[in-house]
Amino acid sequence: MYQRIVVAIDGSELSDKAFRHALGLAGQLKAKLIAVTVTDPSLIVTSGAEMMQVNTTTVINELNRAKEESAARILGAAKEAAAAAGQRIEVLHVPDSQTADGILETATSQGADLIVMGSHGRRGLGRLLLGSQAAEVLAHASIPVLVVK
Numbered sequence: 261m262y263q264r265i266v267v268a269i270d271g272s273e274l275s276d277k278a279f280r281h282a283l284g285l286a287g288q289l290k291a292k293l294i295a296v297t298v299t300d301p302s303l304i305v306t307s308g309a310e311m312m313q314v315n316t317t318t319v320i321n322e323l324n325r326a327k328e329e330s331a332a333r334i335l336g337a338a339k340e341a342a343a344a345a346g347q348r349i350e351v352l353h354v355p356d357s358q359t360a361d362g363i364l365e366t367a368t369s370q371g372a373d374l375i376v377m378g379s380h381g382r383r384g385l386g387r388l389l390l391g392s393q394a395a396e397v398l399a400h401a402s403i404p405v406l407v408v409k
Contacts, residue, residue, distance in 0.1 A: 271334040274378035278408040282376035293349040298362030299327040306375040360396030379409040
């Protein structure tokens, strides 16, 4: 049925649940599983910027390094969980992208035929029933999306 599954992970409890579900599904179907984590662009917004000088390059570089380290931890944990289950997975970090866009672009570039994701993740104040990123993926995906809650 499904041969290439992209699962979106962000280290949240619900994304871990979605990952476990995708891992089990991929194992049963003998499908390739691709775990992706997406990190947003680093932006600095401040009022009164005309009144001060700040070397934003250093701040942005530190933010980007922290996001790289977080993505590496999240993806490393996914690889370990897959290995413990006797499965191999591919992992990808999509930096500097809006989450839904990164998930959809990964699904397209990987030739996925299913996207698995949590109904909401770390993005806190999402929509009532469905997180805004999950809603975006559902609205724009051209392949089936399995939303785990």
